[in-house]
Amino acid sequence: MTENATIAGAISTVEEFLAHALTLENEAANTYQEIGDSLAVHNNAEAAALFFKFAGYGRKHADEVRGLAEGLTLPRIPPWEFVWGDGDSPEAATFEDAHYMMTPAHALDLALRAEHQAHDFYAAVAAATADAKISEMAAEFAAEEAEHVRMLEDWIAKVPAAEATWAFDPDPPSMPE
Numbered sequence: 001m002t003e004n005a006t007i008a009g010a011i012s013t014v015e016e017f018l019a020h021a022l023t024l025e026n027e028a029a030n031t032y033q034e035i036g037d038s039l040a041v042h043n044n045a046e047a048a049a050l051f052f053k054f055a056g057y058g059r060k061h062a063d064e065v066r067g068l069a070e071g072l073t074l075p076r077i078p079p080w081e082f083v084w085g086d087g088d089s090p091e092a093a094t095f096e097d098a099h100y101m102m103t104p105a106h107a108l109d110l111a112l113r114a115e116h117q118a119h120d121f122y123a124a125v126a127a128a129t130a131d132a133k134i135s136e137m138a139a140e141f142a143a144e145e146a147e148h149v150r151m152l153e154d155w156i157a158k159v160p161a162a163e164a165t166w167a168f169d170p171d172p173p174s175m176p177e
């Protein structure tokens, strides 16, 4: 699985793993929510509803992580020490491409990439760790993300493909008509 390595360091304790998972899920939920809000403001209700749904999955997953962390003290990890590097967490990182005028097809495509990245992160942790407990939890989370990927793929199959003109072009070509 090295060609798809999404982790840049080692996770050696359950606490460290849960701290990563909590950050990933919280950031994903917040990002989905923010984009959903922006889409709703711009009267893109259909795409907004999709993002709110996935924000809900992120919050639910974060709650599960908090449940698993009960009685444990999670480390406070500075952003540059997360094993995914010093940028955004894997599920949130893909949304730099979000656009308030995007079609449901485009929103689904971004969400699919985000869920894939979350899956790959958990799968990479499960594969890399020597700790059976971390491996078991990470594999379980990876399966949950794989389920989100499958849902999105089913959905994408039912949605018409985005038209090339879905978004405003900030730098339109100056060809004479």
Ligand code: ZN
Binding pocket: 057, 058, 115, 118, 144, 145, 148
């Ligand atoms: Zn997910």
